[in-house]
Amino acid sequence: MTVEQLSQADADYASQLEGARDRYATRAAERARNLRVLDRSGILYADAPERVNKRLARLGADWAMATAIEQTPAAATTGSSLDLDPDTVGSDVLGLERLMGRNDLIGVGFLEAGFLAARSVGRVAVRGVAGIHHGTGFLVSPSLLMTNNHVLRTADEAGHGVVELNFQAGLDGQMLIPVVFELEPETFFVTDRALDFSIVAVAQTSQDGRPLSPFGRLPLKEAEGKVILGEIVNIIQHPNGEPKQLALRENKVVDLLEKFVHYETDTAPGSSGSPVFNDQWEVVALHHAGVPRTDENGKPLALDGSLWHPGMGEHRLAWKANEGVRISRVLGALRQFPLTGAAAALREELFAAGAALHPVEVSPPPSSGANHVGPQSLVPGGATQQTAPAAAVRWTVPLNISVTLDPATFQAQALAQAQPTAETPTEAPVSLPTAALATPAVFGVGHIDGQSPAENDLAAALVNLAAARARPYYDTDADRIARASYYADIRSDSPAGLRRALAELLESTHKHRPAYKPIRLLYPWVDLHPDEQLRSIYSGKDFTPEELIQADAAVEAARIGRWQEFLLHESAPGPEALEAEFESLEAALPFNCEHVVPQSWFAKKEPMRGDLHHLFACESACNSFRGNIPYFDFMDSEEVVRHACGRREPLKFEPSAGKGAVARATLYFLLRYPGFIGDEARELQRERLDILLSWHAAQVVSEYERHRNAAIAEMQGNRNPLIDHPEWAGEIDFAGAWP
Structure with missing residues (x-):
């Protein structure tokens, strides 16, 4: 890297700051309105209704549950706003209450999932003739890493960089041994200055011979509904190039723009390229710039009140807000790049990783052993190598076992009950067999994030019912x-x-x-x-209410099973066949x-x-x-x-x-x-x-x-x-x- 390139890098970073500053200033009225509504009415009302509904759907909740919780007096006995038996309080209820600010309790699974997510985040270090500059990056597929354009501006710059995973303190406060992987822009490199992202291939083996795969990846999802106004976000980062740190649940989303998101957070300079997460550890944004404090002429100010310039370093800037790039917009731009051959295959691998059921890839992280090392910069050409000895580690992970329902059998039972017989007069109420609901087998089809839609709907309905019974009827x-x-x-x-x-x-x-x-x-x-x-x-x-709730849950499970069976046996059903099957399902299983x-x-x-x-x-x-x-x-x-x-x-x-x-x-x-x-x-x-x-x-x-x-x-x-x-x-x- 030449001095001129460094000068251009400084100019690019200054340009990102100016853009964030201008967007923040332009949205002052909207942001003030958002904060007023959040303060007066709460998180369910600040954002667009369709976005709120999508967010509730992703949480496994609905508007009925949200309004019921909102209007039910808080009861601290179970850690829930609703006075429910602790066995009936699921993660969807607690997640919804945290979203609404009704409950600050967090299950330990939140920390376990955050620990898994943190494995994939590393410090990006780039060596140039003028020294080393740092940023944050994170693995988004088995082969690719994402960071900011102003961290890795060009393929040549990326060729002089590495990602240092595991650069963090251990349980005893001592530094662990970083695992260093070189970047391979010759295999894959895509960058976009306007959206300030770069994606680069990572070597599959570290400088000391360790594999990349145990560090997992953070699947990127295009679906909307991952975050709404007023929601709390979390950031895993390497501020100022320091060891890995977390900013947890103190970071409020205050504005959502078409391509960017503004949030109040504790991130520091050097966190460029950090993933921004919701409470389910889904990546919602790529952190890329702070909104600096400025003088009356719009010039950035340093911490001491003087005018800031790039030569002073990011850590001397005075901040008032932060800005991230919406991850759905990054993925939309990535789809537009004209890639072919191996590069196109790696892009598809990234999108395939985003189709994962869970927000983080859940293979166990590597053991770091008991060895530690003091802070040092590990970059190509001059890195000090230390190898941690192998150690046996026992991991306990959640195991989800499902049993698939035989749709044909279930359908036969349903139809047998639906057909009037001499023993069953036509005026008798028809319901599906509820005895089957005692076993998870009914819900073993169509699983999403570990649960079937029928199981999610049943759980949400029973919570809604419990909430209803705690409210005045009229x-x-x-x-x-x-x-x-x-x-x-x-x-x-x-x-x-x-x-x-x-x-x-x-x-x-x-x-x-x-x-x-x-x-x-x-x-x-x-x-x-x-x-x-x-x-x-x-x-x-x-x-x-339980009768019809359980009966409809069984119907939904049976419909999903029949639908999956239909798709399995129909190689390429056309629109007419799909419509006919849908009509058949509704007629047979109403x-x-x-x-x-x-x-x-x-x-x-x-x-x-x-x-x-x-x-x-x-x-x-x-x-x-x-x-x-x-x-x-x-x-x-x-x-x-x-x-x-x-x-x-x-x-x-x-x-x-x-x-x-x-x-x-x-x-x-x-x-x-x-x-x-x-x-x-x-x-x-x-x-x-x-x-x-x-x-x-x-x-x-x-x-x-x-x-x-x-x-x-x-x-x-x-x-x-x-x-x-x-x-x-x-x-x-x-x-x-x-x-």
Whole structure:
């Protein structure tokens, strides 16, 4: 490296500082707004709703669980905000409570995972004619390391560098022996100055003959939802080129830009190239620059208040914030590089590593033995080599054993129970075998991060249910205030004007749009009656919430098993085959949930499919009996097909129970989604509007419906006007909602 190159390196670093400074200054108003919302309302409300929902999903939680925890008084007996049996408190609950600032306790697994993650982080040392400069880097695949562009600007510079892994203090405070690997830019080197990242190949064997593989890697994931505003992040780093250190849980994300993230942290200069983690030890950003304190002219200041210049060194800068590059943007840029041959294969290896189920690669770290060495710079050409003797180390690692369910057997059991027989009348409620839920076998399919989606949903639903039982069922006074505030700007100038105003209000306040998950949202809280039971909307039969939660979990597990079996035997199914299989699964293995506006009427699209206002608990027998038939009022003397769930003829269905509730839910749908239904003969036609209005008038709004409305407003943000203002039914031009 020449003196001129060092001068250019200084200029590049100064340029990164200026960019971070300008971005930070430009976002002052947004950042102030974020901090106000965080202080006033909490972490669930500062970021965009879709990003919050994605973050909750990655934590195995949902909006219902989050709002339940938020409104439940803290109970310190179990380390949880919820007064639950300790055996029922899982990592998803504690993780959510930490995210929300409700609980500072951290399981020891957090430290174990952090220790595993730290193995892959090392000090980057680059030798030049003017000396050595340092940064931090981390392994992102079996062969590649990531750091900043301003740490490794060129392939030539990388060729003079090494990564020193294990450069840290041991348990006794003495330095361990670093394991030094040379960088191999001739094998792979990609850099991007704008996003300030460089990725370089690492030798597979250290200078003293030790393998790279035991140091693992940090898989990089493109998926969104890894961090939100207000969340705490953690950083593993080599500040000022010093031994490895950690900044844990004192670093708050204060702004998220398109490509960058700003956070308050304890990082020091020299931490350039450090990985920034969430509490699950997923890499969310590449730390690259501090936001320096400046004078009135925007010039960086040194710690003593004088003007700073590169010759003074990073450690003399005065800082006020830090900036990282969003890792999803780094990966997006990496995909665009025109690589071929071996380099392209190494890039694919990096992306394949990011598909790992766990946030860190979990092979045991190498033993460092008991030998120690004092601080020294280990770089090519002049490194002092010390070899640690081999030592036996015993590791205890979590073991996850799963047993795969035989989907065919489970399907046969489900279908056998679903088919009416002489011993099982058609009006008997149909449920899937819950005895199987006593064994993990039901949840041995479709595992993600060590658990199946069905198992995750079951655990979350039971936590939601426990939270619901700790809350007041319905707060009349609070709901009256919320109702008045919600409709404060609605003016009834005409029937058509009232319909349009309500439609606009319902859409604009529908901020959170949960996907269709009745097991998590509907059964544990929304659809509960005052006696904490569920009641089938058409038959009126009672169920405990646990019954339907467990039954739907079993259905979900069976669906996943069948789907995996289908994909295994179909080499390349086309869109039509996939759609047909999906329809078959829903028909054979239905959830105990009813869309009062059938899914086929709106092509199963979101947000209609997951809109809680028209979802009700309903045993699958009643669900199947109704199908997608429009509502109708039969004369008592008419000969029709009768069932405990109601009466039916072609294109006509009258429920035995719940007429007022389903009418108000259907009328809500007409307001919220005008023009979506009624365009075909088999759907709700305009001439049947009077049926809905008569059912609405005949059954007054119950406490159950008011509870539902308030609970859904918490989760979605919008309300059902027919529940809040039943008198408006005669003032709204519903006919204008048809196509």
